[in-house]
Amino acid sequence: MFLWAMFRQYFSSILGDRLGVHAMKLVSIFYPYIEITFFEYTGQRLKRSEAYAAVESYLSASSCSKHARRLKADSDRSGSGSGSGSTLILAMDDHEEVIDSFSGAKLYWSSQIAPSKSHAISFYPSSPDRRFYRLSFHRRHRDLVAESYLRHVLDEGKAIGLKNRVRRLYTNNTSYDSYDFRKLGWSHVNFEHPATFETIAMDPEKKRDIVDDLIAFSRGKEFYSRVGKPWKRGYLLYGPPGTGKSTMIAAMANLLDYDVYDLELTAVKNNSSLRKLLLEISGKAIIVLEDIDCSLDLSGKRKKEKEKSEEEEKKIGSEENTESKVTLSGLLNFIDGLWSACGGERLVVFTTNFVEKLDPALIRRGRMDRHIELSYCDFEGFKVLARNYLGINEHTLFEKIQRLLEERNITPADVAENLMPKKVTEVAGSVEVCLTNLIQALMESKLNSAKGEEEMLEATVAKVVEEKESAAPST
Known part of the structure; x- marks a missing residue:
């Protein structure tokens, strides 16, 4: 190592790189293991690798991770979306290695970090360093890994990721x-x-x-x-x-x-x-x-746009159009x-x-x-809301509410607002009050609707009379 460092210092980098390539070929003759690397971010898409995510999920859930001495924990929620509380997700820490077995073959997984060689601004979101997983196995298992094991890891990892993922x-x-x-x-x-x-x-x-x-x-x-x-x-x-x-x-x-x-x-x-x-x-x-x-x-049915006034054109020309x-x-x-x-x-x-x-x-x-x-609330919808908000399936006031719902339009949101107890901890004592409030709201809605229909009818009659007067020949 000392001689190699001195050699790299005093000889050209091109000569050193060539010697390094030949040295690796020489080592590969005696080194029987093959390595496959899965980087977290690859290519120019600046998007997290799906293969890396699948490997991470697989290693976190497989039995081989139980033998890891260093783990990193992250707080996450279950994928149910019900707000059921947080759980800890355990994964391999950096520079940790575990052993997996598949069809009699031993496979070695390690979590590594490749430090950035440049001081330029990195396009990778997490840090300038690039994380990756490395899979090592004996060359005699190459066909098994390429044809079966990698597919097994990716399929299992994706299934585990979907099961544990947080919906967003x-x-x-x-x-x-x-x-x-x-x-x-x-x-x-x-x-x-x-x-x-x-x-x-x-x-x-x-x-x-x-x-x-x-x-x-x-x-x-x-x-x-x-x-x-x-x-x-x-x-x-x-x-x-x-x-x-x-x-x-x-x-x-x-x-x-x-x-x-x-x-x-x-x-x-x-x-x-x-x-x-x-x-x-x-x-x-x-x-x-x-x-x-x-x-x-x-919504314009592909109509031609109307010509804009000169003042509007000047305004658009002077200001940046951000629409x-x-x-x-x-x-x-x-x-x-x-x-x-x-x-x-x-x-x-x-x-x-x-x-x-x-x-x-x-x-x-x-x-x-x-x-x-999705239309106005009917009686079946009301029963669902009554069960949700008040915990009841029947009541003596249901018949009256059913009759009013058939006569008047009211949205489920309005029904739910009237069924909301003032104290959610005392729902049982609020049933009568909430149903009475709903009946009153339905009756008021019916009254207001009748008044609105009457005003609309009067406006229509007035418009017809006006049209007839304008169409009559002047004397």
Whole structure:
């Protein structure tokens, strides 16, 4: 070692590198082990390697990690999304080695760090150093490792990762910086919404049909491959405000154990940026565009834009135009164009309060495969809410409430607000009060509605009279 250091100091680096290569060839003749390296970040995509993540999950859960002397612990939540508390995830510490066995072969895993050789700014998020796992095995097991063992590790690691993963709620970042990749793409928080289909106020038959359709989609990989379609499905949720569209999305995510990507179109710079966001979306995901009729001007039925005034043109010329330039064509390609096939097992969900405002091309069958209307609360939905909020399945006031619900429209959100006890610790004593409050709200809603209908009728009559007077010939 002393002589090699002196040699490298006084002789050229090129000669030293050549001698190093020949030295490695000489050592390989007597060294019978082969090494495979899995880096945490590879290539130019600046994205964490899926193979590295699978190896990390496999080693954390396999029996070989029980023999590791040095472990690192990280606090994490279970993937149930129910807020059930934190657990400790144990993984191999840096510079630790464990031994695994497979079909009679011994395999050596070690966790290493490759220090950066440059003082330049690193593009890797965690640190300038690059972490990696190294697999070492005897050369006689090469075929076994290449053909069976690596596939076993990746499959097991991915399955363990999906089982233990934390479901997340993503949103696209609003700032764009070509020098800092961390400001691009998606940011996230843990998804812990408690909504389920059991707690949704909806007709039971309609609810069961939606659940069956979602489960069939999640199990339909082979079917979609056989018919030649990307593994995705579109849902259009429409109805008045307060009818549970966002709650329905949360229930879908909890049923299928999917991540949620809440896409804010007004924050997307152009169609190219929209495609980049699409490429960063993982599988097992729900892509949500809420209030699609308000996100962009997508409701104009492809009419030509009106000419702008000279003052507006001057203003646009003098100021930077920061509005989104995503077009209807770009959004359609995002949903079911060629780029939409980059990835699988995705749901695309649109929500809107005014479905008639949307361009027909945006919601046709094939793009939005299921159109689900979430309407006002009926008696079946009320019983679900009464069971959720008050813990009751029947009451003497139910008959009166059923009659009022048939006569008057009220949203599930309004019903839930009236059923909310003032003291959640004293629900039993609040049942009569809450049901009475709901009856009063229904009666007031009926009265206000009748007054509104009367005013609307008077306005219509006045408009007809005015039109007749204007159409009459002047004397």
